[in-house]
Amino acid sequence: MPRQRLYRAENSIEARLLAGLLEQQRIEVDIRGESLTGAVGELPADLLQIELWVDETSFNQAQQIMQQWQQQKNVTGHWHCQQCNESNPASFDICWQCGSPALRSQ
Numbered sequence: 001m002p003r004q005r006l007y008r009a010e011n012s013i014e015a016r017l018l019a020g021l022l023e024q025q026r027i028e029v030d031i032r033g034e035s036l037t038g039a040v041g042e043l044p045a046d047l048l049q050i051e052l053w054v055d056e057t058s059f060n061q062a063q064q065i066m067q068q069w070q071q072q073k074n075v076t077g078h079w080h081c082q083q084c085n086e087s088n089p090a091s092f093d094i095c096w097q098c099g100s101p102a103l104r105s106q
Contacts, residue, residue, distance in 0.1 A: 001057065003053040003055060004054060004059045006063065009031075014050075014093075015031050015051075016031070018052060018069070021101040022052070022065060025061070029052050029054055031050065033049050065103070079092075079102055081098060084098040
């Protein structure tokens with residue numbers, strides 16, 4: 001099935017976090033370019049991109065999840081974990097109590 005690029009991550013940690021968030025919603029994710037990060041300084045920076053790719057059939061759902069994550073990432077205050085209902089600072093991308101990725105309600 002054809003794949004489509006969903007997101008360009010800032011680093012491997014962000015890519016893994018977001019892949020886990022999408023996989024919790026039963027969306028298969030490929031992380032591409034992660035293995036090239038060891039070549040920093042040897043390859044041009046534009047080749048060292050870490051990207052998330054999903055099936056075209058899942059793209060719209062994945063895009064909605066990503067938009068929600070990006071909106072909440074910029075919100076000040078707190079968010080509540082959907083797994084354990086713990087309150088977390090807005091700067092946290094994972095729950096400090098249970099380690100679940102932030103999937104905040106709008």
